[in-house]
Structures are given as structure tokens and as C-alpha cells.
Amino acid sequence: MSDELLIYTLNARDNIILDLLHDHCGVSYAEIKKQILHSFNETKSILKKKGIIYEDLKQALIPLRKKKELVLVFERQKISDNFYGGVIFDQLLPLLDKNSVQSFLAGDYLDTFDTSQKILFDELGLPNPVKRDYCIVYVNNVTRAFAEKLISGISTFKAYVGFIDVTFNSLFKDFISHTIGSCFVKYKDFVIMGHPEDANDDVNENRAGLNFEKYGFKIRSIRSYLFDMFLSYKIESTVTEDETGDVKYSICSLTENISDINIFSVKLNDEKLRYLKSSKEGIIKQLGFFNSTIEELERKIKDGVGNNYIFNLRFCDKDSSCLFSTMIEFNDKFKTLVGLKYIFDSKELFVITMF
Numbered sequence: 001m002s003d004e005l006l007i008y009t010l011n012a013r014d015n016i017i018l019d020l021l022h023d024h025c026g027v028s029y030a031e032i033k034k035q036i037l038h039s040f041n042e043t044k045s046i047l048k049k050k051g052i053i054y055e056d057l058k059q060a061l062i063p064l065r066k067k068k069e070l071v072l073v074f075e076r077q078k079i080s081d082n083f084y085g086g087v088i089f090d091q092l093l094p095l096l097d098k099n100s101v102q103s104f105l106a107g108d109y110l111d112t113f114d115t116s117q118k119i120l121f122d123e124l125g126l127p128n129p130v131k132r133d134y135c136i137v138y139v140n141n142v143t144r145a146f147a148e149k150l151i152s153g154i155s156t157f158k159a160y161v162g163f164i165d166v167t168f169n170s171l172f173k174d175f176i177s178h179t180i181g182s183c184f185v186k187y188k189d190f191v192i193m194g195h196p197e198d199a200n201d202d203v204n205e206n207r208a209g210l211n212f213e214k215y216g217f218k219i220r221s222i223r224s225y226l227f228d229m230f231l232s233y234k235i236e237s238t239v240t241e242d243e244t245g246d247v248k249y250s251i252c253s254l255t256e257n258i259s260d261i262n263i264f265s266v267k268l269n270d271e272k273l274r275y276l277k278s279s280k281e282g283i284i285k286q287l288g289f290f291n292s293t294i295e296e297l298e299r300k301i302k303d304g305v306g307n308n309y310i311f312n313l314r315f316c317d318k319d320s321s322c323l324f325s326t327m328i329e330f331n332d333k334f335k336t337l338v339g340l341k342y343i344f345d346s347k348e349l350f351v352i353t354m355f
Contacts, residue, residue, distance in 0.1 A: 005254075007040055007313040008061040011232045012249040013178075017225075019245055030256035036229075037253065043226045046201050050220045052187060059141045060103040060185045062311045063236055063327040065335045065355075068142040070150070071164040071176065073109070073124060076133040078159040084135060086210055088159070092137065093215040095153040098189040102141045103233035107180030109134040116175065123164045123172045134161065138180060140233060169238055169329055177235035183208055185231055191217045192231060194224030236327065238307045247310055254315045254322040257344040261310075266302040266340075268294050268351040276354055283355060286334055301338055301351060304328030312339075323352065 012018055021027040021035075044054045059067075072092075079087050085106065096102075109120060110133055117131055142150075154160050166173045184193040191212050195205035205221045206212060212219055222231070234246075248258055273294055277284055289297050305326050312325040322342040329335050339352035 005315045007253055008058050009234060009311045010250045010253050010313060011229055011234055012246045013234060015229060018249050029252050029258050033252050033256050039226055040230060043230045046222050052190060052220060057101060057185060057187055060101045061233055064141055065337055068147055069140045069166045070142050070147060071166050072137045072154060073161040074135045074159045075161050076135050088135060088137065089210045091154055091157045095150050096186060097146055102139050102186050104183045104186065105138040105180050106183050107136065109136050119172050119175060124162045136180060138176065138235065173235065174237050177237035182232040189217055190220050192220045194227035195221035197223050197225060234309055236308055250310050250313055251342065253313050259344060259347060261349060262306050264347045264349045266298045266349050266351065268298050272351055280354055283336055301328065305349065
């Protein structure tokens with residue numbers, strides 16, 4: 001394996017194939033790892049042939065500490081066309097920046113549960129909420145300037161209800177993380193999406209049916225299995241019961257030695273803490289841990305690891321080390337990315353960096 005291996009994200013949240021292979025077909029983690037890496041290399045190769053370098057998609061595929069995440073809310077009853085998603089994106093596509101890189105997810109927000117729309121109304125701050133069927137669009141890697149442009153541009157659309165900043169954890173963010181799906185990745189003036197498994201790799205199919213070309217975007221598509229696993233952004237969630245398999249197979253992309261990281265201890269030695277306090281002083285102070293003991297910081301990092309998924313999956317050939325990152329939130333005000341080294345034999349996660 002090359003020391004160049006770096007997988008930004010592996011989405012196994014809704015992928016039952018890996019579980020079927022291991023739990024019901026008896027396929028070993030070593031074989032699953034081979035399949036994951038084969039599929040990943042396929043993804044990179046197909047993208048490259050279509051003029052897109054995988055590494056250039058990073059900002060659309062992982063959580064970002066300094067960028068916002070937005071949800072736009074639309075009332076379906078105010079759109080007469082049955083293809084209301086197309087009508088909504090006809091309003092959004094002209095507003096998009098052709099120099100940015102972002103993931104777009106969307107879905108219906110139905111009155112499935114009595115509490116689900118209350119959660120929505122509370123986030124929107126509606127004074128006189130009325131139960132309706134809503135459609136929501138999520139976008140990541142949002143700058144302040146783009147947020148202002150997007151909200152200003154869409155505000156006159158009759159079906160637009162409002163926006164929700166989902167940069168930090170909330171009950172609403174937990175809910176949508178498991179109820180809406182990936183639409184496409186926008187890389188500058190390219191849009192990337194999945195196409196049917198039986199389609200030729202050379203085709204570029206607009207499976208979403210949106211008017212991308214009308215607004216100056218070029219369509220690129222890839223088999224849905226590959227798109228869903230490696231190009232589908234995962235909204236962060238504190239609902240961890242469903243994340244166990246996702247984390248397990250993310251680690252499996254690096255090693256066949258798999259264990260539940262929730263039982264691992266987090267280790268931060270004195271030298272590393274001194275380094276963090278000197279080179280990352282601003283972040284450590286901002287998080288309120290400048291005067292904390294090693295044990296206090298280790299405990300906080302461990303709590304954070306158990307409340308999110310892992311990304312930036314990296315295998316280092318030089319010392320056969322498995323590295324990954326996770327994003328930790330503090331008091332719904334600050335985020336920090338923590339780099340960790342996975343040590344299977346001692347069941348430890350060694351802190352490499354924080355920023």
C-alpha cells in the first residue's frame with residue numbers, strides 16, 4: 001500500500017453491502033479492506049478521466065472548522081409543479097459560486113412525527129407555525145459572503161420559508177443527518193453525482209434531472225455505489241448508535257485489525273501537550289483548556305470521539321500507522337479538528353494534533 005493513501009470520507013451509514021459481506025457472508029475484514037481500496041482507486045481513476053482530481057474535492061467531503069453549514073427550507077404546497085425539487089434548484093443554481101467546492105443534500109421534511117415539525121419551527125423561529133410539507137436543501141463549506149448572497153437571492157421566491165444555520169450540533173441537525181440524502185457535489189463549474197450501476201463509466205448522466213447546463217454547469221457522473229461511498233457528505237450527528245458500522249468500515253479501509261474505538265483510551269503525553277499549548281495556544285485557550293491537566297483534555301477528546309464520525313483516513317507506509325481525524329465541539333460555540341493515531345494492540349488513540 002502506498003503512503004499516499006488518503007481517503008477523505010467513507011460513507012457506510014446507509015451502506016448495508018459491507019455488513020452483508022461481513023456478517024452474513026463471512027467475508028473477512030482483510031478482504032473487505034481490499035474491496036474498499038479497489039473501489040476507492042476506481043473512484044479516483046474515473047474522476048481523473050473526467051477532468052476532476054479527487055484531492056480537489058476535500059472541502060466538500062469533510063467537516064470544516066471555519067466554514068458554515070446552511071439549510072434552506074421551502075414549503076411544497078406553494079409550488080404547483082410536481083417536480084418541486086427542480087423548481088427550487090432553478091432558483092438556487094444561478095446563485096452558486098463557480099469557484100467554490102460544496103456538497104448539496106436535499107429531501108422532504110414531512111410531518112411524520114408530532115415532534116419533527118416542532119423541531120423545525122423552533123429552529124426557524126416562526127411566530128405562527130402551520131403544519132405543512134417542506135423540502136429542505138443543505139449546503140456545506142459556506143462562507144459568510146456566500147451565505148448572504150444565497151439568502152438574499154432566494155428570499156423573494158414564494159416557496160422560501162427561511163434558513164437554519166446548522167454549523168453546530170442541534171436536535172434538528174441530528175434529525176436531518178439521517179433523513180436527507182446526497183444530491184451532488186459541486187466542484188467549481190462541475191457537478192458530480194451518481195448514475196446507475198449498469199451504466200458505462202464513460203457516460204455523464206444527469207440522474208438528478210436538474211437544469212445544470214442551463215446555468216453553466218458541466219455534468220460528471222460516476223456509479224452510484226462509488227459516489228455514495230466516497231463522495232457523499234455525512235452531516236455530523238451526535239446519534240452514535242448508527243455510527244458504529246460507519247466508523248468500523250472507515251477504519252477497515254486502513255487495517256483489518258478492527259475494534260470498537262469507544263473502548264479505546266485517548267493518550268496525550270507531556271511533550272505533545274506542551275507543543276499544543278505553544279503552537280496552538282489560541283485554540284487551546286479558546287476551548288478553555290490552557291490550564292487543564294492531561295487527564296482532563298484526554299477525557300474531553302474521548303467524549304468527542306464517541307459523538308462523531310471519523311474522516312481524513314490515512315495509512316502511513318513508513319511505520320504502518322493508521323491515522324484519522326474527528327471534529328469535536330465545545331459548548332456549541334467552537335470546533336476543533338483532532339488528529340489521532342489508531343493503535344490496535346494497546347487499544348489507544350494517540351493525539352497527533354489539534355487545530
